[in-house]
Amino acid sequence: MVTNSRQTPFERIEYVIILSALLLMVVVTLQPILHLVAVSFSDPARVPTMSGLRIVPEGFSLKVWNLLIHNAAVQRGFVNAVFITFVGTAINIVATTLMAWALAQKRLPGRKYILVFVLVTIVFDPGIVPDFFVMRDVGLLNSYWSVILYRGVFAWYLIILIRLFEEVPYELLEAAELDGANPFQTLWYVIVPVAKSSIAMIGLFYLVLHWNEFFRAMIYLNDPNKWPLQVVLRQFVVEGDKLSMVGVSDMSTYSDAGQISIRALKAGMITLTIAPLVLIYPLILKFFTKGTMSGAVKG
Structure with missing residues (x-):
């Protein structure tokens, strides 16, 4: 500096x-x-x-990592967490962007009432019990979709994108309209390039939200084979049974596990759960350093 x-x-x-x-x-x-x-x-x-x-x-x-990587529960948990995180984040980004673009249109009928409804969901969170009954009634319990869809659009992130879209210069929208672009083409070719840094930021927030989710997954998912990695980590930390955590069959591996302290296994599990976020963050960081209007200028 x-x-x-x-x-x-x-x-x-x-x-x-x-x-x-x-x-x-x-x-x-x-x-x-x-x-x-x-x-x-x-x-x-x-x-x-x-x-x-x-x-x-x-x-x-590498004894700790050898035991963890070959643990069937950890393997399933990691795959489940990756699926829930990336599918959920993709749905969140698409749904939030489309809804924000629609609500940014001041000519939208009933726009004020919809915005009030969005604000009400921020002030009055329904809580886990009504959500559980909704998931049960629509038949999503014990399904990955119960964890993915329970919050398709986060109201705070929606408001951020709405305010950003409202600040897009009218000249850009007018130029797209004169070129014959429909609303979806305007959103994809004009708005998304302009707001890609903010969309990437919100996508990171959603990604962290899904990756760290364990409470609702613990309630909605009754099948241990569908548990994400965070739930597997919680079960191990609470129960503290390292032999059941290892989950292997040969006695030599059990002997190795007996020599490893709970502290070492917990450290390995926690490191495994935070490592993907640490690796992904630098890939998304480049979007934060770009100006929000960089996509509006063509060479």
């Missing part, structure tokens, strides 16, 4: 203080995550002696 050479001494001190505070926040945030990674890759025999500040593995070992 380049600083202005004309800064006063007070401004330099202020800059150093702010930078130091931000670095301290980064260290405090990353240290617990790095500690979990270190524990999961450490020698199981040395894990009990590791302090909570350790961020370097104590003797490198």
